[in-house]
Amino acid sequence: MRSALLAACLSMIVAPAALANGGGGSTPARNVARGSDLERAVAAIERGSFQRAIGLLETHTRRSPGDADGWNWLGLARRKAGALDAAFIAYRRALELDPEHRGAHEYLGEAYLAAGDLASAEKQLAILDELCWLPCEQFSDLKAAIVAYRAGRR
Secondary structure, three states: OHHHHHHHHHHHHHHHHHHOOOOOOOOOOOOOOOOOHHHHHHHHHHHOOHHHHHHHHHHHHHHOOOOHHHHHHHHHHHHHOOOHHHHHHHHHHHHHHOOOOHHHHHHHHHHHHHOOOHHHHHHHHHHHHHHOOOOOHHHHHHHHHHHHHHHHHO
16 A cells, blocks of 8 residues: 555656656657747757757747746757857756756756866756756766766866
């Protein structure tokens, strides 16, 4: 009985967190409104069309300025397009809106690595370690990126 109760409690906690990924991790979130700017932007990111995604996400974040997921995706698209300064702005906005946004912490850490700031990336990893009391993809992905970064610097 105890194990069934524990499993039920864990599924109530883990399932919503998995659905509300909002970017971060190797699998993009697909829980967005069909046909929305956000859905089209995520599809553009998956195709590598980062400039297209940026335009859609800038429209989305103007219309929905309180959407941390939208800001996180905008940060990713900007970073992938090579606009690190603009990416940092978007990630910080996502974290202002949702300080526990795991995707934003992961992507911000990756942006720090792209900027050559290992110490700041490690701080994001430490935050994810606190946020992910169960194994989480964002922690694992950022940790792997840090390991790869360190290996490349030798």
